[in-house]
Amino acid sequence: MSQVSAEPAGDSAVEPAVVFLSGDLMFASRVRAAAEAEGLEFQLAASLPDRRDIRYVIVDLATRSGVVEGLMEQCGQICPDAKVLAYGPHVQVARLDKAKQAGIPVVVTRGQFDRSLGSLFRSAD
Secondary structure: OOEEEEOOOOOOOOOEEEEEOOOOEEEEEEHHHHHHOOOOOEEOOOOOOOOOOOOEEEEHHHHHHHHHHHHHHHHHHHHHOOEEEEEEOOOOOHHHHHHHOOOOOOEEEEHHHHHHHHHHHHHHH
């Protein structure tokens, strides 16, 4: 299975990371490009990795809705300062609602996420 990832920078500084929880390899390339354009490392994963440099956790509810249960607790332990958001198709209301109920602070439709992608990572602290 092909995986989209970025090689770490050659210097000793660790780049903040964007973790994209998704099974959509085509859309992952767009998220990767947006993240790397802002100097962020990109990691495509099926579940939250144990790494402290995570700045963004993005959940694709169409392919990874099962990870929302307990995700906020995991983020609190592993990457408490990370911005967490989830997106899904507007017609999958139950998945969007489940993500909100799980405490994910930003839950949007795929269209809203796609439109914000160009500026999403520009607010990196």
